Amino acid sequence: MKPKITAWSVVSFLLKVILMVIFIFPFYWMIITGFKTYQESIAFPPSFWPAQLQWENFVKVWESGPYLLYMFNSFAVSIGCLVLQFLIMVPASYAFAKMEFKGRGFFFALVMVAFMVPQQVTFISIFHMMSRANLLKTLWPQILPHAANAFGIFLLRQNFMQIPDELLESARLDNANEFQILTNVMLPMGKPTLVSILMLSFITTWNNYFWPFIMASNQNVYPLTLGIDALRDVEGSFDWHIIMAGNVILVVPIIIVYAIFHKRIVRAFAYSGIK
């Protein structure tokens, strides 16, 4: 049976195109505004392609602050969180999933309670703690509080629990010790879940604004999100073409990564949201 072209199928097709435009256009507008002159950015009627690509907007952004440092900070914090989360999450999830011990239920409940407490309620206390520890001028306040990923522990434990005990037993009969079981049996089996959790963690940290906004006390520890935010103060008069150019630096790498890995990324987000 050949698909028939009905009135609804035409309307439906057009509506989908409109929908895509609604979700792509703001990004397009951000990018082309970033390439316009000030005059062109506020001109009426608006231009939908810059008369001349203004690369100096990006130079202006780059020179308005230590952007290389901001980038380094964003990477350092994102990678730092990721590594610590991995090191803490894997053994904890293994113990909760496959080991019998007194207090397991209690400790796991503690992890779950921790998940229920968002950082929007603990930030004042953690800020004072970091202040007392004299860490506010370092990147640690942006890394350490994210080191234990309670939701990650929950997901990975669920995943580990589905690995049959027979596999672990046969590894034990082959004289594998617990650490070898962890690295040779559990990790390969849990890899898809683990990759998903860590990918989410990286994107979330890279995009994070609230936490560094509270914790970063000077420019030296700003991540890229705060650097871009500072453009609004630097320019004062709200030069939108400069602000948009700054956002292009923050957003375009993620858009490219998304364009390539969208299947994996969507699956990772959908997985953590549904399971």
Add this chain to the structure above:
Amino acid sequence: MTTMNKSLSRPAGYKTPWEKVRPYVYILPALIFLGLFTVYPVIDMVVRSFQKWNLVTAPTWVGIKNYDYIFKRKEFKEAIVHTITYAIFVVGLGLSISTLFAVWLSKSTFMNNLTRTIMFMPHVIALISVAMVWAWIMNKNNGLLNMVLNFFGLPSLKWADSADTAMMSIIIVALWKAIGYNTMLIYAAIQNVPQELYEAADLDNANAVKKFFKITLPMISPQMFMLLITATTGSFRVFDTVRVMTHGGPGTATQVLVYYIYEQAFVLNNKVGYAFAASVVLMVMIGVLTAVYFRILSKRVHYQ
């Protein structure tokens, strides 16, 4: 789950001292970090919500005075009302629209997959960038949105710069960011509905609307419920868009709880006790909803 015979080389149940300690060693790092950065701050917050403290001299006990104060002031009550209003619109509209889209785009065709993938994109982009580009599009003087309105003969709006439309502007941005994500999750849930149910309904000549309410919606209701709770607690934590687009204003039009807490703690001096009391209120609001979420989550995973 089947239990296996324990290794035969030693008596069942025997554990060396190291084997007894090992599980605790494995969970210790997680417990240390959760203790330091979740348990301790919560206790600290609750204790300090009953104290008056200016960050310099020793704190003094004031009983429930902080709570009494914030609940008597209209700023705090407004912040709660604004937060709940925001959540109702973002969650209510967001989930309804997303469900519609998910059903509409539920067949896996090239065009549908592309639409869903593109709609999802705002979810992976930093909220601060999303807020900034929308602040530019909604700019009252040179923004594109007003140019479009004028083109159709409609008057300009002041969007985030007017107390009447500021909350609406923030809600629009939140919806734009969330709809693709919600749609993707609901779509995934719909894919898991057994096809036979629809075939049976076809035999009964059920129409699309009836199929949706009798089959699709009941079958995806567990996922919908979880999405409802995560979206609501997420809305209670709104901060970035408010910070970028309105700073809680104009006046107090978009003052939400987290922004209120931030201002009490970091902008206004000597108000940290109020900030702690308000944090406790926010924690209770989120905690209750999340507790429900986890009860259902662990049951579902368990019986799968």
